[in-house]
Amino acid sequence: PISTLHAQENVLQRVLQLPVVSSTCQTLQRKYSSTKESHPLMASVCEVYERGVQGAGALAMWGMEPVVRRLEPQFAVANNLACRGLDHLEEKIPALQYPVDK
Numbered sequence: 001p002i003s004t005l006h007a008q009e010n011v012l013q014r015v016l017q018l019p020v021v022s023s024t025c026q027t028l029q030r031k032y033s034s035t036k037e038s039h040p041l042m043a044s045v046c047e048v049y050e051r052g053v054q055g056a057g058a059l060a061m062w063g064m065e066p067v068v069r070r071l072e073p074q075f076a077v078a079n080n081l082a083c084r085g086l087d088h089l090e091e092k093i094p095a096l097q098y099p100v101d102k
Helices: 011-018 019-038 040-092
Strands: none
Touching: 011 019, 011 040, 019 040
16 A cells, blocks of 8 residues: 555655755766766775765664654654745745756
8 A cells, every 4th residue: 555655745855855955966966977987096085985874774674664653644744844844945935946057
């Protein structure tokens, strides 16, 4: 069965899709990639860090799954409230709809 949280709008996905946020993330990704390409030592350190974060993230998700299932109704309510708050912010702050360079 589809969980309540996945069946409805996800506030995190909405925030990441805002032009101001997505353009900022793209800029940071480009700078990160160019830094790794320019500095081989930094690239090796970053790769070790990336692997560690991926492993820690997977372990955390595995450990949190039972808690997330139990708190899913509360997460759904919080997500709904956050989406309403985001609706209000998008209405009051039109700049959120433009990339950072604009």
